[in-house]
Amino acid sequence: MTGPRKQYAFRPAPELDGRRGHYPVVIAGAGPIGMAAARDLALRGVRSIVLDDDDKVSVGSRAICWARRTLEIFERLGVASRMMQKGVTWNTGRVFSGDDREPVFSFDLSPDRDQCFPAFINLQQYYVEEYLVDVLDQTPLTELRWQSKVSGVRQTGDGVEITVQTPVGSYTVTADYLLAADGSRSTVRGLLGLEFVGEVFQDHFLIADVRMRAERPAERWFWFDPPFARGQSALLHKQPDDVWRLDFQLGWNIDRDAELDPERIGARVRRMLGADVAFELEWASIYTFQCRRLARFVHDRVIFAGDAAHLVSPFGARGANGGVQDVDNLCWKLALVLAGTAPRSLLASYDTERGFAADENIRHSTRSTEFITPKSTTSRAFREAVLELARDHRFARAYVNSGRLSVPSVLRDSPLHENTADVAASTAASASMPGSPAVNVPVMVSGRRDWLLRQLGGEFNLVLFEPVENTATTRASWPVPVTTWHVVPPASAAPAQHQLTDIDGKLGSAYRAKPGDWLLFRPDQHLAAHGHGCDPGTIRASIARCLGQGVVA
Secondary structure, three states: OOOOOOEOOOOOOHHHHOOOEEEEEEEEOOOHHHHHHHHHHHHOOOOEEEEOOOOEOOOOOOOOEEEHHHHHHHHHHOOHHHHHHHOEEEOEEEEEEOOOOOOOEEEEOOOOOOOOOOOEEEOOHHHHHHHHHHHHHOOOOEEEEOOOEEEEEEEOOOOEEEEEEEOOEEEEEEEEEEEEOOOOOOHHHHHOOOOOEEEEEEEEEEEEEEEOOOOOOOOEEEEEOOOOOOOOEEEEEEEOOOEEEEEEEEEOOOOHHHHOOHHHHHHHHHHHHOOOOOOEEEEEEEEEEEEEEOOOOEEOOEEEOHHHOEEOOOOOOOHHHHHHHHHHHHHHHHHHHHOOOOOHHHHHHHHHHHHHHHHHHHHHHHHHHHHHOOOOHHHHHHHHHHHHHHOOOHHHHOOOOOOOOOOOOOOOOOOOOOOOOOOOHHHOOOOOOOOOEOOOOEEEEOOEEEEHHHHHOOOEEEEEOOOOOOOOOOOOOOOOOEEEEEEEOOOOOOOOOOEEEEHHHHHHHHOOOOOOEEEEEOOOOEEEEEEEOOOHHHHHHHHHHHOOOOOOO
16 A cells, blocks of 8 residues: 655665764755755755665655746756656646535636746655655765664754764764754754744644546646535545545544544545546555744754754645755855855855745645634634635635645845845836746747756856946956856847847846846845846845845945
8 A cells, every 4th residue: 555665775884884974964864855955965066965764765645746946946956857757747726615516716827838847747755756866876975875864963063963873883973064854753853852833733634645547637626515525625636657646634533543444545535536436545644734843944053944844734735845945045055155155144044034935835824724624613604605706706716725836935035135126116026026036938048949047057147138248247256156148139149158038028028127137146046136237346245145245345
């Protein structure tokens, strides 16, 4: 009753022979977050080891919905193409209520199909982990250590001392930083005596992965109070390999062992899909709704990411997607600090920015939970009224909350940004606002059609909406390597190196940029600054601010 789990060999570490081992970064946890961090750091020239107490990838679907922003990040890390080949693409969701066979309404998460990636793909977590293992095995500067459990953590002022337990004995390594990406039951969090703050909701959901052949569309279907589960909610998602993810609301006072009985799960599945449907139960689990986080993610030399740092209810796909964005935010900063290019205080911005994002995800997840599982007569009456109105009135559909789906956070109040352009308040939600994640638009590069984010990569990038012959900015020196791009219109002459041809004006339109504007993108592809008049001093100050150095003269 389990999905495929690849097993990986235990290899004795050199430290077991008494050799001293020191690494810039030690990562606890070989899940998607820990391995993504190792890959990202290695691409930035930072050596790390990844410790995991298991010797297999995860079991069951677990995280299955991978959002567009996550795919953009994973493309830079080298696994997105395999994910796209295997995953099930979907953009459409349908919401049902009561006995009606027709949905209350449907929604399209990606009405503009001219995108590099879809709104979401569905792919079991174990496949993502396998792909990351494969790429890490070919990545210099990193090493996966299986059956290696963190059993002790001691901060020494200038680093961390980590005790590792293995099948053949224990050893100790030291690191400049320890990244705890070891999940919701984080060992590192426990060793440091840290606890989550937040809310645990009095409800349980059953996940059942079933294998069956079904002519159903690749869409997200959600039911409120369906005939097969009166007074409850349910969800259906298609996955690769003819596997379907089914979620059933169970309530609070349950017998977990009884609910996990395969016969009982089978009865639920048949009530949902039909008595004659042939299926095989692949995996099942029960989870509790909770929205909690650490008060701080950075504890001197120990940094937390993913579920080790924050937990949200699963509806909305904010858990793993948020964790991947944690890594994207942290690794470039950590690399600059380790290189001596930025002060250690830059890491405080990780806590500020990803703490803001965690609070945003918790807020959305809490609202979803309260709508899905109303706990008062008033909230239930509100939900029923909204669902009834939504059938015929568009305005009410905005209040239907079956899980607000993951979108990247706009880091509006980051200490690393200053709005250097005359950006009107009406554009606050647009890509032109510093702190916004980059919008991926089509561009022409060296005469071929491509996508903006593939050009930005994982470094600082300066995009200039000014004539190519204006070389003052191009020749300027910066405190870190910066790739400079000139935006040219489609009618321009044959493009030169580091020129972006703005196809149909989509680049300028997306960023509300006019001639003379400039855009500075951080290594995590968030917009750091948007200004007018390409003055090197102003741009240099924006870069320094991104390095945690404040404004420079």
